[in-house]
Amino acid sequence: MNYLVSFFGKNERIERHYTVSSCMRKPFYEALVASLKMSLEGGMPALNSDLLSTAPTSSIGLTIKNYSIDKGLSKKLHGFDNLKDTVQVKGPMGKGLGLTSDSEGTYVAFSAGTGILPFIDLVARIALGALNLIPES
Ligand SMILES: Cc1cc2nc3c(=O)[nH]c(=O)nc-3n(C[C@H](O)[C@H](O)[C@H](O)COP(=O)(O)OP(=O)(O)OC[C@H]3O[C@@H](n4cnc5c(N)ncnc54)[C@H](O)[C@@H]3O)c2cc1C
Numbered sequence: 443m444n445y446l447v448s449f450f451g452k453n454e455r456i457e458r459h460y461t462v463s464s465c466m467r468k469p470f471y472e473a474l475v476a477s478l479k480m481s482l483e484g485g486m487p488a489l490n491s492d493l494l495s496t497a498p499t500s501s502i503g504l505t506i507k508n509y510s511i512d513k514g515l516s517k518k519l520h521g522f523d524n525l526k527d528t529v530q531v532k533g534p535m536g537k538g539l540g541l542t543s544d545s546e547g548t549y550v551a552f553s554a555g556t557g558i559l560p561f562i563d564l565v566a567r568i569a570l571g572a573l574n575l576i577p578e579s
Contacts, residue, residue: 445533456515461559465566466505489575
């Protein structure tokens, strides 16, 4: 899912889209990498089921690359100043990848650079499935 992030600085407003990438949250990412390493070393990977919870939360995880462009938004977000800057987040927007458990057929995704981020949760989901870490319930 995409969110529109608006930055309000002194006499300026900049808007850019960002994608929720839940698997990039530190605890999840570290657990997934540890599970993949464990599997590659021939062990039995395990994952704390709390990390897979789909219960509603009051936060979203965005991964934002700093393009270091003076007039760009990513640089401002990386140097965010709580005292002077304001940010507004609107969304979710669009239908995401539109895949459901009823989806059929073959899907091919092409991406590069930060363009991988809209697909990163799907990649994590495929990795978890390959590691047998998706609970049946
Ligand atoms: C649907 C969608 C989802 C997205 N999801 C994410 C995400 O999850 N994470 C993420 O990090 N980004 C994501 N992006 C990209 C994001 O919206 C911004 O484009 C990105 O953060 C760069 O914004 P910026 O304002 O810092 O740079 P901008 O100023 O917008 O610059 C963008 C590009 O233009 C080039 N550029 C700008 N000025 C110049 C110049 N003077 N000379 C040469 N080149 C220049 C930059 O090198 C850069 O490649 C997404 C975009 C879309 C459309």
